[in-house]
Structures are given as C-alpha cells and as structure tokens.
Amino acid sequence: MYPEQFKLLFEPELLKEIEDIARIQEVRANDIILNIGQTVKSMPIIISGSLRVTRISEEGKEILLYYVYANESCAMTFTCCMEQQASEIRAIAEEDSILLNIPVSVMDKWIVKYPTWKNFVMSTMRFRFNELLRTIDQIAFQKLDERLIHYLKEKSKVSGSTVLNVSHEQVALDLATSRVVISRLLKKMENDEQILLYRTQIKLLNKFFEF
C-alpha cells in the first residue's frame, strides 16, 4: 500500500491509520492535479513519479517553481488546506505518477497525535521553503543562461536520462521567456559542445555536467 520508507518514518499506529484513510490516486503525465483557485481537500504524497509546481501570471504566463519527487509532498497544500484556502499554485504530473491522498480532516489530529507526522510536515515545509528561496534567487539575480542550465539539469534528474524530449517552446514557457531567446542560448551551448540539438529533443553531453 504505502512505500517501504514510510515504515522507518512513521510509527505503526500511524501507518495503520494511513492505510485505513488514505486513498491511492494514479495520474497520467500532464494531468493537472491541482489548479489555481481550487480548494485543497486532501494532501498528496508522491509514491512514485514526480510533479511540477507552477504559478501563473495575470497574462497567463506559467513559470516553474519546483518539482516534487517521490516520498515528498507539496508544502503549499499544508498551508492552504488547513484553512481551506484556494490554491495559489498549479500542480501537474510530470510523468505517470501514483499519489497517496491524505484527507485534510485527519491532518490536524495527526499533528497533535503523532510526533513523526509533525516532523514529516515540518521537514517538508522547511525543505520547500529553502528550495523556493533558491528559485527566487535565480529569478531575481541569475541570468537566463544560468537558469536554463539549472532547468536542464533538473529535467535530466526527473527523467533519469541525458536525453530530454522537450521543445524549445516548452522550455521557454517553463522559464517564462520567449522561444527565440531559448533557441539562441541552446545554440550557443551546442556550439560549445555541451549539448546536441534535435527536433523536440536535447541531448546533454558529458561536458555539460562538468562542474
């Protein structure tokens, strides 16, 4: 039912409660799990696969905030599901994934009842907060080429592959910039022999990963 790692994380009574209450949800790549404005009625923990969490500007531009990997949860859900607030973010399945949904109703109780649950919640929050700070740094201070490198590395980590099947257009959307700019930056990197470019495919070479 739940992944093996949970047994080390949570006490037996909590595991039993999880088994009783949580329900499994399977999603396909690119399914929207949570959209902006929706209220959160359950907290998803990723069992396998990964999610991308994005934010949309008034003009409809979507910018990538961070990825959520297996055994992690989305910190935003904690903050808004406690108060039944509308979501500020959008969560999309990056690949086919399996989620474990914990209903909001039990979360409060568990925090009081189970120290290990409180720890889990707190550490995901801390982890996410730090990651968000890094994202802010990137957007505020880093140049686009550095953001692009970071993006490609992250993509490669998600897919576990050095071949990324993504169009320049999609990269541009994720980084909230224009396709032309991305094409030019990627071309530079190709000339630098860091990557190889094909149609809707980017191959990362060894040189790319050097330092």
Place this chain on the structure above:
DNA sequence: ACATTAAGTGATT
C-alpha cells in the same frame, strides 16, 4: 504534395 509545427537567424528596440 501540401499543411503544420519546430527551430534558426538577422535586424531592431
């Protein structure tokens, strides 16, 4: 063969 979509590029702001 033709239409559509992805990518490359020069010029301008």
Place this chain on the structure above:
DNA sequence: AATCACTTAATGT
C-alpha cells in the same frame, strides 16, 4: 533579453 519578420527543416495527413 524581447519582439518581429522571415527562412529552413522536420513531421503529419
């Protein structure tokens, strides 16, 4: 770094 305008290349029907 963004936008425009245009070209070339790859892919789908």
